[in-house]
Amino acid sequence: MDVRYPTAGSSSTSASLSRRNLLRGALAAGLTVPAVPLLTACGDSAAKTNDTPGTLSMTAWEAYPEQIRERLASFKDQGGSPVDLSLIPNVGYGPALQTRLQGGQAIDVFYNFAYASTKYVDAGWAGTLNDFPGVEDLLTDMFPASAARHRLADGRIISVPYFSAVHNLMYNESQLKKHGISAPPTTKEEVYEQCKKLKSAGVPSPYAGYWTKQFLEEYFLVYLLADGITPFDDKGAPAFADDPKTQDVMEWWKAMYQDGLTSKDVLTADPGNHVSAMAQGNSTFFELHHYFLQIVRTTEGPESENVTILYRNPGTTGTTLQVGEVIQLGAKSGGQRAQDAWKLLKFYGWKDEAGKYSTFTSWAKAAALLGPYPGLFKDPDFLAAFPSYYDMPKLENTFANQSDVVPTRVAPWYASFQVKVGDRIQAMLLGQAEVKETVEALASDARNLAAAGQ
Amino acid sequence: MTSTAETTSRPATRRRSSVRAQADARFGLLLATPALILVLGLVAWPALRTAVYSLQRVTLAGEESWTGLDNFRALFTDERFIHSLTTTVLYSVGFLLVSTLLGLGFALLLNEKFHGQWLARSLLIVPWACPWVMVGMIWKWFVDGEVGALNAALYQFGLIDSYAAPLSDSTGALVVAVLAGAWRQASFTGLLILAGLQTIPKELPQAAMVDGANVWQRFRHLTLPWLRPVIVVVVIINTIFGFMQFDTIWALTQGGPGEATSVLSIYLYEQLFVYTNIGLGSATAVVLGGIALVLGFVFVKLLYRSNAITEGVE
Numbered sequence: 001m002d003v004r005y006p007t008a009g010s011s012s013t014s015a016s017l018s019r020r021n022l023l024r025g026a027l028a029a030g031l032t033v034p035a036v037p038l039l040t041a042c043g044d045s046a047a048k049t050n051d052t053p054g055t056l057s058m059t060a061w062e063a064y065p066e067q068i069r070e071r072l073a074s075f076k077d078q079g080g081s082p083v084d085l086s087l088i089p090n091v092g093y094g095p096a097l098q099t100r101l102q103g104g105q106a107i108d109v110f111y112n113f114a115y116a117s118t119k120y121v122d123a124g125w126a127g128t129l130n131d132f133p134g135v136e137d138l139l140t141d142m143f144p145a146s147a148a149r150h151r152l153a154d155g156r157i158i159s160v161p162y163f164s165a166v167h168n169l170m171y172n173e174s175q176l177k178k179h180g181i182s183a184p185p186t187t188k189e190e191v192y193e194q195c196k197k198l199k200s201a202g203v204p205s206p207y208a209g210y211w212t213k214q215f216l217e218e219y220f221l222v223y224l225l226a227d228g229i230t231p232f233d234d235k236g237a238p239a240f241a242d243d244p245k246t247q248d249v250m251e252w253w254k255a256m257y258q259d260g261l262t263s264k265d266v267l268t269a270d271p272g273n274h275v276s277a278m279a280q281g282n283s284t285f286f287e288l289h290h291y292f293l294q295i296v297r298t299t300e301g302p303e304s305e306n307v308t309i310l311y312r313n314p315g316t317t318g319t320t321l322q323v324g325e326v327i328q329l330g331a332k333s334g335g336q337r338a339q340d341a342w343k344l345l346k347f348y349g350w351k352d353e354a355g356k357y358s359t360f361t362s363w364a365k366a367a368a369l370l371g372p373y374p375g376l377f378k379d380p381d382f383l384a385a386f387p388s389y390y391d392m393p394k395l396e397n398t399f400a401n402q403s404d405v406v407p408t409r410v411a412p413w414y415a416s417f418q419v420k421v422g423d424r425i426q427a428m429l430l431g432q433a434e435v436k437e438t439v440e441a442l443a444s445d446a447r448n449l450a451a452a453g454q
Numbered sequence: 455m456t457s458t459a460e461t462t463s464r465p466a467t468r469r470r471s472s473v474r475a476q477a478d479a480r481f482g483l484l485l486a487t488p489a490l491i492l493v494l495g496l497v498a499w500p501a502l503r504t505a506v507y508s509l510q511r512v513t514l515a516g517e518e519s520w521t522g523l524d525n526f527r528a529l530f531t532d533e534r535f536i537h538s539l540t541t542t543v544l545y546s547v548g549f550l551l552v553s554t555l556l557g558l559g560f561a562l563l564l565n566e567k568f569h570g571q572w573l574a575r576s577l578l579i580v581p582w583a584c585p586w587v588m589v590g591m592i593w594k595w596f597v598d599g600e601v602g603a604l605n606a607a608l609y610q611f612g613l614i615d616s617y618a619a620p621l622s623d624s625t626g627a628l629v630v631a632v633l634a635g636a637w638r639q640a641s642f643t644g645l646l647i648l649a650g651l652q653t654i655p656k657e658l659p660q661a662a663m664v665d666g667a668n669v670w671q672r673f674r675h676l677t678l679p680w681l682r683p684v685i686v687v688v689v690i691i692n693t694i695f696g697f698m699q700f701d702t703i704w705a706l707t708q709g710g711p712g713e714a715t716s717v718l719s720i721y722l723y724e725q726l727f728v729y730t731n732i733g734l735g736s737a738t739a740v741v742l743g744g745i746a747l748v749l750g751f752v753f754v755k756l757l758y759r760s761n762a763i764t765e766g767v768e
Binding site for chain 2: 091094095098102119122123124125204205212213214263264265266267268269270273276277282415416418419422423426427429430432
């Protein structure tokens, strides 16, 4: 039944508001609302640049969100553009970012994993930075080894640093002494011997490493570099396969696992398990990024305070892997907007308006993270951010002289290689594949993936 | 006997009600249109795009070229895909059996009257309330080889001499992955079956008891046939969940150790987001979706058949 209501100014031509009309109205609204995003989504996502200055968009993973917001507020205070921040959980960041960019979303500035940075430029999702003012100064300010992560062999500059770190061996000094070991190991053989001794003395899992599938590739490089093995040549070819020492390294690795010198769960355990094992004294050695020392030290446990860093990784050369993630400029930013975004990149990945490394100091305070600039190690604010158990001159030396970024790690195909390393080395450790076969297969993977450009 | 007036008014009444029915149908369709558009936009369109991509080579820059069935050929000649397919089947069978049987057990237990029944029923929802990824993390700690509660319990009861690390063993990891996923799914299964059990008229088991049927006979010949439609639905859902499982396995093992728990969804993830091979990834999605569709179709047919049988009996 229709219910008629009088409407203002209409006595003779009364409008009717029936249940059906009401629902029809709702229907129209219901059609419009979902249709808008759908039509937008169906629109052309091809690279149209946005030149309009205004609020910048930035996408980051959820690490230290308060510091990120504080940094962006500080950027604005120093005359920068306002920034609309979008945070994505760390787990699944890569797929989420890729999906957004592939779907045509315009993001001016975004965090990225170094291994994906070249791929994003090639895909047209991130822009090159060569033409922006001051970019050469930024690179010149870096440790020479570190710059290779940001400037490709073909000259393209694709990113600025978000943070840097080095792989180091942490060890429990007093536990070593307690078991009659006077000095930490200098070679892999010594690592093995000391672990054997510790194991027989009752330390359950003397050696800890984050040997999950995703992280094995870092260890692969760390162990190779420490013995002076060049993982990849200048053209990205797998030079490790031609070095007979590679097999020795892998045999050592396999023996460490199969002889029970690591935790039983080492192939799937999270770093938290290893941190806890170090703090409790269940492990004596822990190989991972330098900033994990702070995590171990601040974890409650009887042995936390006895853990320190060996600034030279055990091996014939002691060289280690320098890691770090990056920040990139979205390819859809153009004109003045791109200039504003570049200003943010400089602020975030280098220095602020006052010429201070304030963003890196912020990360150092939050998590003992480093940046790839020698100047940082002269900055009193930055140095003061590190607890006293870090030997900063030694850490600087590791950066300057004893670490390698392995430039091939930013090759477009490298992420695929990482997956292969995870699969193959876990299979080798489990005894499902021989060492020689594994090395050959990895070399073949690298060649095939590079050739396919994947 | 009918009067003339009544006779002449019938066609007019019928016409009016037919017109009314058509108008209602049109109006109903109009009301359903927004939802239909959403379904088409969010389900049908992406599914169609995925199917198209599976026949193409797609670059990240968005260039597309037709490659026919090349992606499918590449897929079925890739050892990793075959391995993942086999692992998926093994996983899904285990997931289906454990979650369904466990859920049935929970439901039968919670259908009985006992003190604290309401609490037990509430607890049944807890696993279902955990996100899949959280289930993976909980189980990772639960079976940990150094500090895991499972090891501690087994050790305390003298069932093991030393702690074991199932996630570092190929078979153990797959078993744990099945149990972790099934633990959560059993909760949902239990709820569905419990709802089904509540609809059994009280007189039926009582009559069976009067006829001398024991517990097993009542379950076998009364409860189980009554629950058949529910169980078929449960089996469909559990099979699909089994085939699509990703989060729990990823949180537990990332598909490892080696490739021991690398199911199709992990293979798909790697193709799309690591190798960024959109064509091959889409082909994998089509295969995965196809399997789920076929199984769903088979189970629905079974459901209709079981309904027909039930109706026939009635």
